[in-house]
Amino acid sequence: MSTTRPRLSILSLAAALLLAHPLAASANEEQPAARSAAEIIAAAPDSDWRTPDPDNLLYMTLPTGLVVFELAPQFAPRHVANIRQLARQGFWDNTSVYRVQDNFVAQFGDIHGEDADKRKPLGAADVALPAEFEVPSASVQFSALPDADGWSDAAGFVDGFAAARDNRSATIWMAHCYGMLGAGRNNAPDSSQAAELYVVTGQAPRNLDRNMSSVGRVIHGIERLSALPRGPEPMGFYEDRGQDTPILKVRLGSDVPADERLPLQLLRTDSASFAAATEARRNRRDAFYVRPAGHIDLCNVPLPVRLKS
């Protein structure tokens, strides 16, 4: 940056997106009200952070490390109950990530799930679950964004999950944003068993909203899924089992030994800090942005996670 001839990095770009920008900081000395999202989050009081219930956490161990999910029983209680049961049985131990479709999903579970002779037994888990595509609006606390959403009447958040609302039917559902965890199914809406799961790793496929039972989201380690080699087009299923990524084990958070748990905390999506950070992203005021957008899309709002020290 100390060159006389300007060279193009997007260091500044990234800083504007993710960090307190050094030039923005000096600008802030003149306009102290314009804190960056990162500064707002760093300054959030402890009361704006929540510690997730370990019964709602799923620890997946891949050869590269941990992926941690927060489950959403408020959206899919029967699916989440099945996931807890399957995790307790060690159902996913020695299964795999067998499908990675570019700009879409990573899917995991029992590669032999469709084969009556080879598939792993579901044990005490339910084999028949209802579709859990949406819930009554009155059953959850929804914090609406002021920004228009082309896919729904209102976009916002429920307990840290991106969600959307339909006014006529008075329903709310989890939105297919980056990192969302969903239950695969066949054509019948009630054909999911919460054993084969997918994570959104591409441009938000909101067309799947209200068509799938959404069960949670990744809160740690998504790069261990999103950077996996892509399977062949058009659907991303690996053709050779040697390409699958082994899943060493999956445990419910409450079954992980205390000294192996991560001290994960999540910024409350109904907190003043979250609203202020979102506004700082909607209208960026720093030395990099020429033109603040004046808008933010539901799936562009980061859901901050920290490791409590």
Added chain:
Amino acid sequence: MSTTRPRLSILSLAAALLLAHPLAASANEEQPAARSAAEIIAAAPDSDWRTPDPDNLLYMTLPTGLVVFELAPQFAPRHVANIRQLARQGFWDNTSVYRVQDNFVAQFGDIHGEDADKRKPLGAADVALPAEFEVPSASVQFSALPDADGWSDAAGFVDGFAAARDNRSATIWMAHCYGMLGAGRNNAPDSSQAAELYVVTGQAPRNLDRNMSSVGRVIHGIERLSALPRGPEPMGFYEDRGQDTPILKVRLGSDVPADERLPLQLLRTDSASFAAATEARRNRRDAFYVRPAGHIDLCNVPLPVRLKS
């Protein structure tokens, strides 16, 4: 799929998104009007496809294979002229992809670009380019989508590039959708030189629209960038030069020997086939979807590419 007990794959899901769905095909026998997007594209007449100008193509050779870009001189003529010059000089040969930030961008060029002593010379290329963030609406042919766009007055397409329009200023710009190629810069809007480039590989960061000079998009091989290992947070710059992905060479399409060129064709975004395929995605009618969205987001519209046989 021939099991008595339904097992959950999202085979059907993917099929609904990308393929002619087998059950949809049988449903189509009763409702012949409801063709899938894939069926519409497969049936598009040759006149709905275009062969890009080889002067607008950039062939990048990575150790894993080719990434091909189509450049957009209608949006950034000065940047594209510089890119052509730099490619002719072999500027990017033996440079690298040195930054991969999860859910955001892959960035490439000269890792020493900020170092006055080590950087590669730009040769006959311009060292000072104007900001090319948007163009007058009257200068391009814009096909607007009917779907609302929270980031602009209208979203649509210009010559195969996702774009958006502002009515008051009567300007149009390329939208930061998955696969877009942009020119990195420092804080000054005119500090890009089109030597350090980035590709969008995450949820569309539309907040960057009208803040960057957008120069084209990936039309082949994006998975060779999108699946690269992520660099460390928060910005994804690799810390160890051994982690960089070498770029073996970058050539302008017109400088690639005829027998090494790919017979790439792109579906015209102003064609009836494109409009029909987009409508088939906006309102999906097959055995998988319970509830068609009735909406499509600009960055969810695939821009079909084929290898002409």
